Amino acid sequence: MLEIQRLRTDKESVIEGLKKRHFDASEIVENVLSKDEEWRAEKAKLEEVASKMNQISKQIGILFKEGKQQEANEAKAQTSVLKVQEGELKEKVDVLQNDITELMYQLPNVPNQLVKAGKSELDNETIFEAGEAPNFDFKPMPHWEITDKFNLIDFELGVKITGAGFPMYIGKGAKLQRALIAFFLDEAEKAGYIEHQAPLVVNEASAMGTGQLPDKEGQMYYMPVDDLYLIPTAEVPLTNIYRDVILPNDDFSIKITGYTPCFRREAGSYGKDVRGLNRLHQFDKVEIVRVEHPDNSEAALEEMMEHVKSLLEKLGLQYRVLRLCGGDTGFAAAMTYDFEVYSAAQEKWLEVSSVSRFDTFQSTRLKLRFKNADKKSQLCHTLNGSALALPRIVASLLENHQIENGVEIPSCLHKYLNFERI
């Protein structure tokens, strides 16, 4: 959520900024501001009435103590009118407050200066490329043929047990998952992130805190009996650690990581895009999350980028980094870098990581603050990124490192495995 303060003082920058998303905010902004003005006016009235009521009540207390029953009862009579007024004003104020919040929820984050205007993924900028495409002297197989041939993943079994999008990893396939998770966590730890093992199920307040609710409800699996949600990413439990937190000073840099399965209902995709590991309802991911002083979030984003780059380089994968354009940047993000690896057999780029800065967009909802030098509470900045999401990494590892009759496992994973090739 944007800070309403920002709309009050600088609505132009918000409206201008959101144009980069092809989002016309002017109507919502004006609406918010007029309701905000009304809200403040009504609230002032309400507080005045409340103040009177408090005074009279105090008076009554004193009168009773002094035994002046009659005067007390007369005072009581005065309150009935005020009470009705108070009720009406409270109602008005609440309605206005809710309207404003609802409108504010509709506004996406304002893109960072560096973000270019654009409508879709076609307008994303490639800002970095590394690695080389493998050279095959045979026809490379797509990963779903490899997993089938070497019995690494049984997609049909997943269908039998759960449904489409819930693969069953078997033997070396399962071990490879475990190795990647361990590798990613170890690398994150080396980079200073503290490992967390988080709940996979969260309550409504947490889903609100990171912005999955109210807009993206359909993305999550929901369990109505207990009113709980399956996490779509570790970002939710990890970032919510800091919901309603005020850090005691301005000297902090919080770096945490965690592996979790992620559950996504998704919708509306078909054919090649969902083939094999390309798109799943359940997948594994190691996430990195940071809480930073506003002055440091830019540097933090760069640092996270370097971390993800180093992972892909150690895995020996060809990749590129995109800076997403306004239209493709997620609702809550101010800037996002997507990492894509080249899938040699499918001949396309697969997104394996997304690293974003949210500035104060999440911390507004989370109420995540720190005490600045003046001892005032100030909103923190949050960032997060995948480091990394497994399925597409597995897909491209298998495809890009395949040999005539098998797959070479990159050396960085050897210590986690009791085999070096499949």
Add this chain to the structure above:
RNA sequence: GGAGAAUUGGCAGAGUGGUCGAAUGCACUGGUCUUGAAAACCAGCGUACCGCAAGGUACCGGGGGUUCGAAUCCCUCAUUCUCCGCCA
């Protein structure tokens, strides 16, 4: 799953209808004293919103209710602890 008890400021803990946003202690911050430290003493010390300010309003686990007035009474939900049951 059953029975009982509890939930108050950073922590501990008082407060069972009326100047209670809340005693007291500890912690913390500033000051006095001291060569320095400790001790002692003095002062300050929650969050948010509205307001230029003075100030006002709201918050005693969450939500709702009773009342002129609620930390205090009632309902409801959540959490924690104790006992019993079940269990990886």
